[in-house]
């Protein structure tokens with residue numbers, strides 16, 4: 001099992017969009033992949049057309065002492081595990097449980113019986129939280145998401161510190177890549193931020209996803225972009241990220257996009 005944490009210091013940068021679409025893009029190549037929603041907003045499932053009123057998920061299963069397996073949905077080719085709906089009081093109990101059980105996520109994943117080559121993608125809420133700590137504590141790879149704007153750029157050191165604390169000392173940690181989302185190369189600011197980050201981190205550590213109306217349109221249709229508009233710019237960008245991830249994690253050669 002290879003674990004990928006999708007993280008960011010700031011909210012609204014495209015983590016849930018990337019998590020859902022990476023899972024679907026990887027699944028389209030025949031890869032076995034499980035996407036887990038670790039954000040109480042419980043939005044990941046909407047990209048896979050799950051009913052809004054359905055509140056099942058791993059958080060409820062954890063509180064009820066049930067196995068996580070009952071919370072896994074097979075959606076198209078990917079496996080998806082929603083967070084589930086919790087009221088405020090239950091959420092506080094759940095978060096306390098995570099704070100006092102730092103290896104909760106890894107233990108749960110180990111019990112799912114996934115094989116060596118299966119990929120787990122974890123969507124997280126922004127900034128430091130008990131959810132992000134759980135994800136970072138077991139991730140083999142982190143995808144750090146940012147927008148091509150000054151505020152997101154300024155927030156990047158916060159993520160670097162968290163990764164240093166929770167990931168870089170582990171021998172099984174493979175590294176991180178930065179994914180710059182909603183890039184519009186017609187805007188000078190976008191161009192400048194992408195260039196500065198390429199200069200700092202090197203070409204191989206950067207993924208770019210362009211701003212594309214196909215992204216909100218796909219969600220409005222309860223689908224992923226790679227399913228709804230596979231030939232869109234964002235669809236192509238996400239498939240390229242999926243190939244990179246597969247090669248990086250499994251050393252697998254993927255077919256050219």
Ligand SMILES: Nc1ncnc2c1ncn2[C@@H]1O[C@H](COP(=O)(O)OP(=O)(O)O)[C@@H](O)[C@H]1O
Pocket residue numbers: 008010011012013014015016017018181182183209210211212213215216219234
């Ligand atoms: N590449 C993109 N082009 C256009 N809109 C995007 C793109 N990526 C994300 N969005 C939109 O940005 C908003 C935030 O995305 P989301 O994935 O929910 O971010 P996060 O999970 O980081 O809060 C959503 O409305 C989404 O449709």
Ligand SMILES: [Mg+2]
Pocket residue numbers: 015016017039041043124125
């Ligand atoms: Mg989100």
